[in-house]
Amino acid sequence: MIGETLHLNRLVKRYDETLAVDDLNLTVNAGEFVSVLGPSGSGKTSILSMVAGFERPSSGEILIGSRNVTQLAPNDRDIGMVFQKYALFPHLTVRQNIAFPLKLKKRWKERWRSRADEMLELVQLASFADRLPAQLSGGQQQRVAVARALAFEPPLMLMDEPLGALDKKLREAMQIEIKRIQQSVGATILYVTHDQEEALTMSDRVAIMKSGRVVQIGTPVELYRAPKSMFVADFVGRMNFLEGDRLFTKEGGQQIRLSENTVLTMLADCGIQTDSSGEEERVTIALRPELIGIEARKERKPNRIPGVVEHSIFMGPHNVLIVRLSLPGRPAVEAQIPHFSSVEPFESGQEVDVIIEPTTLTCFSASERCAA
Template sequence: MERTARDAIGSQVSIENISKAYGTVLAVDNVSFVVGKGEFVSLLGPSGSGKSTLLMMIAGFEMPGSGSIRVGERDITNVAPNKRGIGMVFQRYALFPHMTVAQNIAFPLKMRGATRAEIDRRVEAALALVRLEAYGHRMPSQLSGGQQQRIAVARALVFEPPVLLMDEPLGALDKKLREEMQIEIKSLQQRLGVTVIYVTHDQEEALTMSDRVAVMSNGRLVQIGSPLDLYEQPETPFVADFIGKMNFLRGEFIGGDEQCAVIGLPGDVKIEAQGLHGTAAQFATGKPVDIAMRPERLTLHRRGLGGDSAIPGTVETAIFAGSFHTVFVRVEGAADPVHVQLPASGLGVGYGAGDSVDVVVDRGAVKVFAAEV
């Protein structure tokens, strides 16, 4: 089953204006995007965002109220699940407990009428693919959670589907095994060139594994882009808050443009920012705005040493997290303390509760959103 990029088995998936309602609740609201051939795209969002419902419609287990789904040039919107030729991996593995590992993997091939010789060859290749060659005779109950998940992946890939759907497949694993499986699945996907659509609520998992991430909220596609684009250039406060850690402060727009805007904060503090997200009318002088800042893009100085645009505050506490320290700083007008992430050596050492400090941020690291009032 080893393949080169030229031999990639993946197909393009086109989602066009898909909607799905349950009574008066619109679970998926007019979603459109394209997953490229051999691409790994994650559907990311909180519970109730519509990501699993969308995946179930691609799989054929739910029917859309409107819109269409295409795999390659084939419209599969109304095609039965078993006729779509799509692989599926669930969170709970769904292995048949009365079958051996080899029999589980062979099952999709038997349903497709493959010969005995072809089944044996493909099962052997699939076991090698997930590095469990010696486990074919075992029962699922004799495997660890990680091994069961590998077998579930092997079963989904054994008939070489053009698209593999994965619905929170690592949710039942512990943190260390989950991180190991993330790398294994991504590596496997890259070797095979299969198109993967992966549902998760874990933003770190989505950033680690995906070529692109589709962020969903309340049934809508809020933003889609590479992990780096979403992290560095969030288009809404929701995406900024959901992808990674973010500090938010309420201020008012004083003047300027996307290249250099001036924002006023409580305590007669003025900071410069780049990147305005909203309409010109929302950024009129005196209008409320929310600024967003990543903890690792902030630095700390002793009070009075941070310069004219520093935000003064008082340290509440500091915690050590291995490779970095997080210092929590209370600033005027903020409901929550500002999180400042500093390297474990050097700058992160020496700040404690009650210290008077200046929080300093480069203007290129500040995102400005029109405030929802």
């Protein structure tokens, strides 16, 4: 393992009156791949710039292993960096590009060529060693950039939107390739992206940013299945939201009343993120599209909401249905229905029941939506 632990302690960054990073505490363990994910203006690029040394923190400290690097220049931090623009030297061969940082360090001066060839093997580009960058595809150039960043065994690697310039299919292939390389050498990676699919695919943990703060950090599964706020629920993956009243029964059970005639029976606390202990509370329920069932309209049964299919969109492995519900305000939900040869596809205008399984719901206080 080449990676060391990164500690960001009470990190603050101000640009005049703008607070870009607000009292941030974040640890990336040795050999861990952590992505920082958030909308534009959330502070993720400012974090990367401070760790790299391009910006100085307004306060707080940055530690790599046992070294406090807060005030060090970028070239004194021994950090490997990969950016969206590969920054390869166009006049140097692939081997020479990888060898460039090695020749600047005493440790590698005598064996830069053998180390460069080791890295070429790692990124599966040994046969391209003598080519120029212009003779490579975008994905191959990105692998060269990764190899160059890893060549001198940095304690930390920073990656800033490195796959943004690639087409979708190549980007997906490179996600797997970068993760393979990272695991094979035990590199510590701090990865900044606005692409949630990228973060979920590659990361051991993901830190979700909002307004300069980490609002939740966890494994991709934790963030997707157990969001702690409506912001995270809405930002990670696709989500439907419906408002209703949370009711407490005399037997200790719970129900969500969506309308006078539509009540959902709940199990336990449905992952509820509320403060109320009263008998009734306004809540917002969150439903993942792939966890919603759809059936042709039948007799009324518990945990079904009547609706009408507005759109049916073919998406390859599944159809996306937009269903307008028979509830106050006529809200619409999105459902993902996998293709089965034995099931007739749903059509626009068809009356259906939306089936809600009690275990698939997450609830939030309705006031949180207003605050957002």
